[in-house]
Amino acid sequence: MLAPAETRPVRVVVADDHEAVRIGIRRLLDSAPGIEVVGVARDGEEAVALSADRAPDVVLMDLLMPGVDGIEATQRISRADGGPVVVVLTSFSEHSQITEAIDSGAVGYLLKDSPADELVAGIRAAAVGESPLAPRVAMTLVRERRNGGGTETLSDREREVLALVGAGVANKQIAYRLGISPKTVKSHLSHIFRQIGVADRLQAALWAQRHGLVADGDDRRGGS
Numbered sequence: 001m002l003a004p005a006e007t008r009p010v011r012v013v014v015a016d017d018h019e020a021v022r023i024g025i026r027r028l029l030d031s032a033p034g035i036e037v038v039g040v041a042r043d044g045e046e047a048v049a050l051s052a053d054r055a056p057d058v059v060l061m062d063l064l065m066p067g068v069d070g071i072e073a074t075q076r077i078s079r080a081d082g083g084p085v086v087v088v089l090t091s092f093s094e095h096s097q098i099t100e101a102i103d104s105g106a107v108g109y110l111l112k113d114s115p116a117d118e119l120v121a122g123i124r125a126a127a128v129g130e131s132p133l134a135p136r137v138a139m140t141l142v143r144e145r146r147n148g149g150g151t152e153t154l155s156d157r158e159r160e161v162l163a164l165v166g167a168g169v170a171n172k173q174i175a176y177r178l179g180i181s182p183k184t185v186k187s188h189l190s191h192i193f194r195q196i197g198v199a200d201r202l203q204a205a206l207w208a209q210r211h212g213l214v215a216d217g218d219d220r221r222g223g224s
Helices: 019-030 044-054 070-079 095-104 116-127 135-147 156-166 171-178 182-196 201-210
Strands: 010-015 035-041 058-061 085-090 108-111
Touching: 010 019, 010 044, 010 116, 019 035, 019 116, 035 044, 035 116, 044 058, 044 070, 058 070, 058 116, 070 085, 070 095, 085 095, 085 116, 095 108, 095 135, 095 182, 108 116, 108 135, 156 171, 156 182, 156 201, 171 182, 182 201
Parallel strands: 010 035, 010 058, 058 085, 085 108
Antiparallel strands: none
16 A cells, blocks of 8 residues: 655656666665655656656656657657656756757656656655746747747758748648648648747748848749
């Protein structure tokens, strides 16, 4: 029989491909009251298996790992009914990594250079349904939101696609003009939507026009 929720320790699985990092995090968490490390994974595949086998409350997930990476592992863990929550622990604080992790199902995003008490507090917060974000990560999201995203986070090809969307060009015509497949266009658009903080093609077109990606009077909807 489980102990009452207020006295039962938070069960944690740690996933990271670097042994020194795994050892360091485990030692830190083992010394924290109310937290129990129930498994350590070297890659995403092990993290998924341990999540199913050890019934953790929280999985602390690195992003860059061989084989199954942190994004795919997070998606698989998050899809499981009654499974643990995932908190990303990484060195990267760029907008693209943050949004991709959150989109994959992570409830929190912490940085490896965060103070020890911040990491412990983030794990405890995630276990009770909160969404811990490292201050630097929160600042990145706020800044990008205020700016409505930014083209600096897009590749040259993505800027080309977005400019054509802003000019009202259909996906098939974009594919034809750029010499890529319609499927690739859709993939670019999915990433663009996340990067600039919009939900659909119309919003992306308006964003492109507001940010000067489309010249006045530019209409490229005609054929080639």
